[in-house]
Amino acid sequence: MARLAVNYYSQVLGMDRMMQVILPELSDHMPAWTAADLQDIPVLYLLHGMSGDQDVWSRRTSIERLVRQTPIAIVMPSTDLAWYTNTTYGMAYLDALLDELPKKVATLFPQISQKREKNFVAGLSMGGYGAFKMAFSNDQFSYAASLSGALMGDPNFPNRTTWQNDAYWEGIFGDMSQVLGSKNDVITLAKQQVASQKHLPKLYAWIGEQDYLYQNNLTTLPQIAALGYDLTFETSPGTHDWYYWDKQIERVLEWLPIAYQPEERLA
Template structure:
């Protein structure tokens, strides 16, 4: 495997941007790709620094793209940059122009932790025609509650008014309903530690998806909001992804 530390100019963000990319060392093919998203207090280096993702990806023959999105919640911010447009539109196009990555739906996946779990689910539920499977690890999945109960500077900058979130493109519960109505959902994976402060949010999202009969695999076990848990569970995610035979 090769590890690229990539700096480039983003037309969407209008600033220099960064991503780390893990790439199999094999010529003559386009690789299946996992967009692996960081949490609120992390950046594009965190997955490589805190886990053995390079080694795990090598065993699967999959490329991994890890972008930096700051504290944006993978959203076109009310007072800030258009990080949702960046990660959902510009980033995949740039990554495929720089590296031999497949554009086929069956070869594209997303996963993330905490804020990144929200981002991964948002990608899959917003663009079921682009992603075959998405996974959330300890995801911050209920932004409706988070915006109301933790109306911090971050939330104000991102969403401005929490009353605008329910039913919008930022609301995973609403996105899940739309996908369920279209019968086009990607495969969904969700896990959360039972001691995690986001555990109840995860339970609400799980029950919502099961009620909608979406193809969700849910797992829980003792665990907190920490890297030891995520290092274990990203291995489980890679085993779960439908990449065998690609």
């Protein structure tokens, strides 16, 4: 596998951006892939949480090792602290990631598939919200996974002032009392997708039972499932911590429709 740090210019945001890319390649140290095996390869867009960036998944999990034997690309972008949202202060982060980034990936890495059935998105915490938001916003992704997602699908969302001040939240979303039912509410987006699209993404969610977002997930996810989504929702002991996300990202890889082959299962 190759791991690439890619600098590119975002026309949407008007500034330079970075993404990390894990890309399968032909090598004596890799499985007996042919050039044909590495064409039209599936891709997982892997999203970070509030304290992270495009490098954090590579630094704090085993993602590169986990996919070493599997022909899948991993694209890890950054949204800074913008919650995968077109902010009220005029920065269209959602458009940059949802529309512009896949086109940039297609230009730079033509071997990565653009087919819906081979495009997936997953994230943790803020990135779990982002993964569902992106999957509900258009027909690009066939699978979406949220790990410890801050899904904001209920009026009792945890006290935001413990993370940032009110001015920060209003800069992202505007009037926070109006978020539910808006374009930034995952349940509203899911309802709109059900009404407008024939194909719905398959969903996976995990939350630790000691996570402060546990009740948020228990409230939000059944509402999404009731709309007709194929949702796999799992819980287990755990807190809001990389120890658990490192374990759960492998569960996501097992769930995706790819030929996932961890090293320890090789003959």
